[in-house]
Amino acid sequence: MTCKVLIIEDQREIADLVKLHLGDIDCDTKFLFDGIVGLVEAEANKYDLIILDLRLPGEGGLDICRRLRSCIDSTPVLTLTSRASELDRILSLEIGADDYLTKPFSVLELRAKVEAIFRHVEAIANAGINPNAIIRAGDMVIDTDQRSVTLCGQEINLTPKEFDLLLHLAQNPGRVYTREQLLDFVWGFNYAGYRHTVNSHINRLRSKIETDPANPTYVLTVWGVGYKFSETAGNSARLSAAQKRSPLP
Numbered sequence: 387m388t389c390k391v392l393i394i395e396d397q398r399e400i401a402d403l404v405k406l407h408l409g410d411i412d413c414d415t416k417f418l419f420d421g422i423v424g425l426v427e428a429e430a431n432k433y434d435l436i437i438l439d440l441r442l443p444g445e446g447g448l449d450i451c452r453r454l455r456s457c458i459d460s461t462p463v464l465t466l467t468s469r470a471s472e473l474d475r476i477l478s479l480e481i482g483a484d485d486y487l488t489k490p491f492s493v494l495e496l497r498a499k500v501e502a503i504f505r506h507v508e509a510i511a512n513a514g515i516n517p518n519a520i521i522r523a524g525d526m527v528i529d530t531d532q533r534s535v536t537l538c539g540q541e542i543n544l545t546p547k548e549f550d551l552l553l554h555l556a557q558n559p560g561r562v563y564t565r566e567q568l569l570d571f572v573w574g575f576n577y578a579g580y581r582h583t584v585n586s587h588i589n590r591l592r593s594k595i596e597t598d599p600a601n602p603t604y605v606l607t608v609w610g611v612g613y614k615f616s617e618t619a620g621n622s623a624r625l626s627a628a629q630k631r632s633p634l635p
Contacts, residue, residue: 388412389412389413389414390413390415390433391416392428393437394437394439395419395442396443404437405417407496408497410497413435421447421449422445422450425454428461433461435462436464438451438454438483440474447474451481455545462503462506464486464499465485466489468488479583480583487499524604525538528553528556542594543594552605555615556604559614560617561615562614563614565612565613588605
């Protein structure tokens with residue numbers, strides 16, 4: 387099936403290169419050279435992937451990425467950065483980008499990154515068939531079919547990575563994961579040196595799901611090791627898809 391890709395890149399030769407080679411893997415691409423125009427386009431139309439240059443003129447790519455995540459939280463974002471901009475790479479991951487590509491990049495690396503993102507999205511979609519569709523933990527309900535989280539009956543707006551992180555921990559209550567393990571499980575890649583990206587996502591996740599983020603109930607820190615989902619909160623009722631469709635008594 388053809389995937390729709392939006393490229394927001396002010397260097398035409400790079401945009402043309404990306405468009406050419408993504409066409410080889412059956413991607414229908416559209417490219418724009420202005421971040422604000424790209425943001426409007428992304429809000430108006432459904433895309434399977436957004437490729438975003440972080441060094442855009444005017445409003446920078448990091449601001450565009452942040453605004454994309456605030457209004458379009460489900461579309462994967464692949465950022466393009468210069469080799470010298472390590473801070474940009476880290477910040478793009480922390481504000482919700484799914485992966486990054488460093489300029490200059492090879493065609494093989496480009497294809498590998500894009501195909502890996504599509505595989506991850508497909509795996510998430512297929513996971514909806516899982517009979518353990520609902521996870522209940524205290525006042526929290528995680529619906530794996532709908533990729534939604536409610537707390538005390540109120541829906542919580544999570545980014546894709548925040549949801550994946552919460553889901554992975556909640557599916558394994560009491561099990562402690564290092565930052566490196568969470569990077570591999572949730573991001574799907576080994577981001578060597580970017581362990582604090584996990585810390586940033588955990589902090590934002592706690593700000594959304596915890597009554598007191600400084601004294602969390604659900605996502606706990608195991609000092610010197612990593613993080614775990616509370617065993618107490620994790621004594622959850624897992625309902626099958628058939629049970630989910632039936633009213634609870």
